[in-house]
Amino acid sequence: MRRWRESLNLIERHMPFLRRSLHAGDGVQTAGDTFDCLHLVYFGAIKTMVLAADGYQQVAGLHLKGDWVGLDGIATGYSACDGYAMDTSEVWTVRYDELLRIGEHVPELVHVLHTAMGNQMARDREWRFAQARLPADARLADFLRSWAQALALRDMRTDDITLRLTRAEIGNYLGMRLETVSRSFSRLVEVGLLAFDDKRRRHVAIPDINALVAYVQSRIHP
Amino acid sequence: MRRWRESLNLIERHMPFLRRSLHAGDGVQTAGDTFDCLHLVYFGAIKTMVLAADGYQQVAGLHLKGDWVGLDGIATGYSACDGYAMDTSEVWTVRYDELLRIGEHVPELVHVLHTAMGNQMARDREWRFAQARLPADARLADFLRSWAQALALRDMRTDDITLRLTRAEIGNYLGMRLETVSRSFSRLVEVGLLAFDDKRRRHVAIPDINALVAYVQSRIHP
């Protein structure tokens, strides 16, 4: 069984949960709310954002089916970020205390939760690595690679990826300005590592993902 | 009771654990080892580092008493980073499977573990925020602030902080070069936000931590 199904299966079998259908832009959770629920993505894509006091918004994470949203609330007791659907989506909402209670009899439940948190940490570290050792072009390339591989893992199409983020959001996520993102896109297309789907600049095709991996590798900074 | 004591108290009361005394430089865990244990810092300071395939080392995190080390192994099943004592330290090592087993009867145990993971994620996000919005000087200032506050939280002296990291390691941790770290130090001393303890360049005093906070705030980038 694929890893991403584990959480869904376990929740479905052992937990009461609330199905929530969402359209693009709908909110999953709001930063500051007292934490009591976790959200498991059943399908679609969720974007989480942190809002600084001065109004600056930062993209915190992107979540596909099988991913958990809301984990960062466990420590503090309130949600740390806003969560929005980037697309028509469904999330399963479960109460944290119920999960712990039922987890006492179903250890696998606790373990998938731990795995999810561990994966989150691993992703953060990878991001940090990219930030420290990759120039802008390679960071964008690596972002697209990881996104494509996340889709592939879930048996979704990767030959025509629809980015549901603006250039500004991508840049925000990768730690660079939107102009730099745009230029990096242009350069990657120029060397044939990417291709835009006609005029729709948010549809990207990756002709050869191995070439993309090799490109990122080749640009790792000493 | 202070937050950092929770884990220590709970472990002490409910779990079998192995006390390990360490001297500066001793290893706590090695990247790649199959994961089965978590380590709780009882005193001292632990530094974790990830090693890239090409030999490049990156500082992943710093851990004081009450902090957990090894959480990132839960997801993958093997340790993701090396852990070293930066100082004379003691860690309590517990088996993860035992923690889960006993946790079935002591829910607080499970919860402190979750809290620890959540805190880790929160720190990672803060780091990301700093990376994206603070120039080099302010990043260093913010790093020293957070270190000082971590010490204060544990009733340790903050008027004469001993950095147990080289300029290169600090830079590595903050995403900048050692020369930039050095220059940033000089500038912060120049404006009176920091003071070196005589000739020992690794002993830093923070005359007014609020001023440091204000400085960081004032340099947040739009």
Place this chain on the structure above:
DNA sequence: CGATGTGTTGACCGGGTTCAAACAATGTGG
């Protein structure tokens, strides 16, 4: 003592930001 590791400082350079202008896509109301 020289050797080695660490820290500071200067000069130069370059990748990415900033500012600005123009264009494309989409929507809105008359």
Place this chain on the structure above:
DNA sequence: CCACATTGTTTGAACCCGGTCAACACATCG
């Protein structure tokens, strides 16, 4: 349907922060 506003994207030019390379100042230690 078109005029117009709005939002997102691309591209150019100038600038600047931080990286790079290099020299030097200290410590500590064999």
